[in-house]
Amino acid sequence: MIQFILNNQxxxxxxxxSTTLLDFVRxxxxxxxxxxxxxxxxxGACTILxxxxxxxxxxxxxxxxCLTPLPNVHGKHVVTVEGLNLPDKLNQAQQAMVDCSGxxxxxxxxGFVNSMCGYALxxxxxxxxxxxxxxxxxxxxxxxYKTIERASAKLAERLQxxxxxxxxxxxxxxxxxxxxFLDIEERVKAIQAKEYNTNGQIPIxxxxxxxxxxxxxxxxxxxxxxxxxxxxxxxxxNGNTCFLKSSATVTDLIENERxxxxxxxxxxxxxxxxxxxxxxxxxxxGNIANGSPIxxxxxxxxxxxxxxxxxxxxxVSRKLMLKDFYLGYKKLDKKADEIITEIAFELPVNGTQFNxxxxxxxxxxxxxxxxxAISIATNGNTITEGHASIGGVGPIPKYLTKTNTFLINKxxxxxxxxxAEAILQTELSPISDARGTEAYKRLxxxxxxxxxxxxxxxETIKMEDLI
Numbered sequence: 001m002i003q004f005i006l007n008n009q010x011x012x013x014x015x016x017x018s019t020t021l022l023d024f025v026r027x028x029x030x031x032x033x034x035x036x037x038x039x040x041x042x043x044g045a046c047t048i049l050x051x052x053x054x055x056x057x058x059x060x061x062x063x064x065x066c067l068t069p070l071p072n073v074h075g076k077h078v079v080t081v082e083g084l085n086l087p088d089k090l091n092q093a094q095q096a097m098v099d100c101s102g103x104x105x106x107x108x109x110x111g112f113v114n115s116m117c118g119y120a121l122x123x124x125x126x127x128x129x130x131x132x133x134x135x136x137x138x139x140x141x142x143x144x145y146k147t148i149e150r151a152s153a154k155l156a157e158r159l160q161x162x163x164x165x166x167x168x169x170x171x172x173x174x175x176x177x178x179x180x181f182l183d184i185e186e187r188v189k190a191i192q193a194k195e196y197n198t199n200g201q202i203p204i205x206x207x208x209x210x211x212x213x214x215x216x217x218x219x220x221x222x223x224x225x226x227x228x229x230x231x232x233x234x235x236x237x238n239g240n241t242c243f244l245k246s247s248a249t250v251t252d253l254i255e256n257e258r259x260x261x262x263x264x265x266x267x268x269x270x271x272x273x274x275x276x277x278x279x280x281x282x283x284x285x286g287n288i289a290n291g292s293p294i295x296x297x298x299x300x301x302x303x304x305x306x307x308x309x310x311x312x313x314x315x316v317s318r319k320l321m322l323k324d325f326y327l328g329y330k331k332l333d334k335k336a337d338e339i340i341t342e343i344a345f346e347l348p349v350n351g352t353q354f355n356x357x358x359x360x361x362x363x364x365x366x367x368x369x370x371x372x373a374i375s376i377a378t379n380g381n382t383i384t385e386g387h388a389s390i391g392g393v394g395p396i397p398k399y400l401t402k403t404n405t406f407l408i409n410k411x412x413x414x415x416x417x418x419x420a421e422a423i424l425q426t427e428l429s430p431i432s433d434a435r436g437t438e439a440y441k442r443l444x445x446x447x448x449x450x451x452x453x454x455x456x457x458x459e460t461i462k463m464e465d466l467i
Contacts, residue, residue: 001013001014002014002015002017002070002071002073002074002196003074003075003191004073004074004075004076004077004078004191005076005077005078005184005187005188005191006025006029006031006078006080006083007031007078007079007080007082007083007180008083008178008180010187010191011029013028013070015028015070016219017069017070017071017196017198017223017225018069018070018218018219018221018223019069019070020065020066020067020068020069020070020207020211020215021048021065021066021068021069021070021072021073021078022034022036022039022046022065022066022068024070025048025065025078025080031080031082033080033081033082033110034046034047034048034065034080034081034110035107035108035110035111036066037066037107037139038066039066039212039215040066040067040212041064041066041067041137041208041212041274041275041277041278042139042365043108043111043138043139044064044108044111044112044115044135044137044138044139044275044277045107045108045110045111045138045139046064046065046066046111047062047063047064047065047110047111047112047114047115047137047138047277048062048063048065048068048078048079048080048114049061049062049063049077049078049079049114049117049118049121050062050063050068050073050076050077050078050079051076051077051078051079051184051185051188052076052077053075053076053185053188053189053192057185058077058184058185058188059122060077060079060118060121060122061118061122061251061277061280061281062114062115062118062134062137062276062277062280063277063280063281064137064208064277064278064281066211067206067207067208067211067212067278067281068206068207068211068281069204069207069211069223069225069227071196071198071225071227071228072206072207072225072227072228072281074195074196074228075188075191075192075196075228076188077184077187077188079114079117080110080114081110081113081114083178084113084114084117084177084178085178086175086178087178089175091113091117091175091176091177091178092120092155092158092174092175092176093112093113093116093117093120093151093155093176094113096116096151096152096154096155096158097109097112097113097116097148097151099151099154100147100148100150100151100154101143101147102143102147102148102150102151103142103143104140104142104143105141105142108138108139108140108141108142111138112135112138112140112148115134115135115137115138115276115277116131116134116135116151116152116155117176117177118134119131119134119135119152119155120155120159120162120171120176120177121167121168121171121176121177123156123159123162124164126155126156126157126159126160126162127156128152128153128156130156131152131153131155131156132149132152133271133276134152134276135148135152135276136275136276136364136365137274137275137276137277137278137365158174168181168182168185169182195228195229195230196225196228198223198224198225199224200221200222200223200224200225201222201224201336201337202221202222202223202224203223203224203226203289203339204223204224204225204226204227205226205227205246205247205282205283205285205286206227206247206249206281206282206283206286207227207281208278208281208282208286209286209290210223224339226246226247226283226339227247227281227283228247229247231245231341232245232246232247232341233245233247233248234248235248235252235253235256237258237347240346240347240349240350241344241345241346241347242258242259242344242345242346242347243342243343243344244284244342244343244344244345245341245342246283246284246285246339246340246341246342246343247283247285248283248284248285249279249280249281249282249283249284250270250273250274250278250279250280250282250284250287250297251276251279251280253270253284254266254267254270254271254279258347259347262347262348262349263347263348263354264353264354265355269300269355269356271364272296272356272358272363272364273296273297274296274365275364275365284297284301284343285339285340285341285343288301288308288322288325288340288343289332289334289339289340291326291329291330291331291332291396292391292397293329293391293392293393293394293395293396293397293398294367294368294369294370294371294391294392294397295391295397296358296368296371296391298322298391298397299356299371299372299373299389299390299391299397300356300373300389301322301343301345302322302323302373302387302389302397302398302399303354303356303373303374303375303387303388303389304345304346304348304354304373304375304387305321305322305323305345305346305375305387306321306322306343306344306345307319307320307321307322307343307344307345308320308321308322308325308340308342308343309340309341309342309343309344310334310335310338310339310340310341311338311339311341312335312337312338313337317341320333322343322399323399323401326396326397327396328395328396329395329396348375350377351377351378351379351384352375352376352377352385353375353376353377353378353456354373354374354375354376355373355374355451355452355455355456356371356372356373357371357372357373357448357451357452357455358370358371358372358448359371359444359448360435361435367435368391368392368435369392369435369436369440369441369444370390370391370392370393370436370441370444370445370448371390371391371392371448372388372389372390372391372445372448372449372452373388373389374386374387374388374389374452374456375387375388376388376407376452376456378412381411381412381413381460382409382410382411382412383407383408383409383410383411383412384408384409385408386403386404386407386408387399387404388400388403388404388407388424388449388452390424390428390445390448390449392430392435392441392444393428393429393430393441393442393445394428394429394430395429398427398428400424400427401427402423402424402426402427403420403423403424403427406419406420406423407420412453412457412460412461413460414461414465414466417449417450417453417461417466418466420449421446421449421450424445424446424449425442425445425446428441428442428445430442430445450463450466454466
């Protein structure tokens, strides 16, 4: 049985595990403020908040309920817009939207309010930039966003005096959330049940892939829910090696202090990956196992020489380099009963630098036309090791073996980079599709490859010299 707290109510349900949280709150609990929009995690109309016990403390995140499997909220606190209403007045996020004329047709408003209240619950250093970032997964077709940005700015201003030591009490007193939040942590602790254990044939993590592809057919699948299994969660380090358990999310990585300190522009790179509600639930292993030729994190990890650990139902494990994992379009070197249990990669230290580039129709929140990453080690002006990868230019995420081999022991200069780019072009096999023509993708591959060196070696490589 799945059990969790929905707003202020304890829920116990034996609904099919494949049910989405969106369908449950709308149709079983009649909470219609959570809207049905795209059902693909793009529009944000179905945004809810999920509170999870971590290290003895309840922590909230925003999530798209249309992609959230019901078992993924087992033992947690789920908040819809109805659960944020105060008895006789608007909460601070709702009032900010009214004060700034941030709503027109109103369809998207509950999702925005949930994201804004989620920001109030989680922010430690409120700024305009971070307040706007918190609503980056919500789309509005009416307002042009400026009024909503002003509402976010007003919310951030009101949060400046937030008591970090007594966060929930302060938020209740200052009318950001209703007073039942005061004892919700203890109530969640009280219902902490055993992990929701399944032993299905098809593994599923955050749901951001399978629930998009198979929404109407999920009841036919025997799923194995992995998102909250303790042995599959966490990020650890051993020396300069980072070990990701397979249910680690993009948010886990974007907030990891060691990675932020070690990899320049890490936050900026990962902000190019989807939106906050999706990053909160999208697992790294899911991005890899999806096998998409343009999976952003797959491209990043290819450049970092990542190694996978695959484990079968009998707990027998084997290791495999990520670059050898893809055998063809959506064809993996993975047996039916194996799952990815760990991903390991070396941090770019001791003269090694990393860069990620991506072009898509929108700067943010979009699938790449072409994406590429590079990890490059130097000794003075000589490349001692180079690992470049690229997506969107072939049937699989591409590790550029020939290009990388050529770069070894080469000096960093214009001639070498141009010659390397010529070799790169021989490794590509793009096709014309909705994201661009073959010629356009080859041009992007060229420019983005040059962009790595312009970004990493600005004193040596100038843009005008590569035109």
